Amino acid sequence: MTQEQWTAVDRYITDMLVPPDAALDAALDASTTAGLPQINVAPNQGKLLQLLARTRDARRILEIGTLGGYSTIWLGRALPPPPAGHLITLESDPTHAAVARRNIERAGLASLVDVRLGAALETLPRLAAEGTGPFDVIFIDADKENIPAYFEWALELAAPHGLIIVDNVIRDGAVIDDASDDARVQGVRRFNELLRAESRVSATTIQTVGSKGYDGFTIALFTG
Secondary structure, three states, rough: OOOHHHHHHHHHHHHHOOOOOHHHHHHHHHHHHHHOOOOOOHHHHHHHHHHHHOHHHHHHEEOOOOOOOOHHHHHHHOOOOOOEEEEEEEOOOHHHHHHHHHHHOOOOOOOOOEEEEHHHHHHHHHHHHHHHOOEEEEEEEOOHHHHHHHHHHHHEEEEEEEEEEEEOOOOHHHHHHOOOOOOHHHHHHHHHHHHHHHOOEEEEEEEEEEEEEEEEEEEEOOOO
C-alpha cells in the first residue's frame, strides 16, 4: 500500500458518499490562497465528525483549533439553528481566524459559530468562568504538545455523555516510540496516559490511512 493508493481510495469514498459542496470547496480554496497549512481534515473525515455530532443530537459544540474553518463548517451543519445550536471554535492565529470567519460566513453559519481568537489555554478558562458549556461534542485538533491540557479542560466542559474527539494521535506510528524527541509525539503519549487513568471516560483510538497519510483519532465518551 502506498500514499498514492490511500489518496485514490479516499477520493473514491468521497466521490461515492460526500456530495460536492460549494461552501466547503470554497473554504479549502480560500485557505490555500491565504497560505494556510494544508492540515484540515479530509472530506470523508469531516463528514464523520458531522455524523458523530448528529448521532449525539448535539446542541453545543466546542472546537479547539479552527484553522480555516473547514471542520467547523462540517460540525456546524450538524447543529440546529440558533439559539438552540451554538458552536465555539478557538484559534490562536489571527490570519487563520480571519480566513475562517469569511469561510463560515460564506457557508451561512455566522450566526451559529463564535470564533474566539487567542491561545486556547487562555480562552478555555474564560469559557469555564462564563459558564458557556457544557458541550455535547468537543473536537480537539490543535497543537499536539498541549493535547493533555486541552483534554483536561474538555473534561471540565463536557456534557454528560458528551463526545471528546482528538485528531492526529498516531503520528505515522511514532506514538509507540517512548524515546521520541518530537514534542508532538510526547504530547499524544501523555494524553494517552491521562486517558488510561481517567475513570470518567470510555475511549478507543482508531488508526487511519488516506489522503492525509497515516494517522488516527481518539473518541472518548464522557460518562461524568
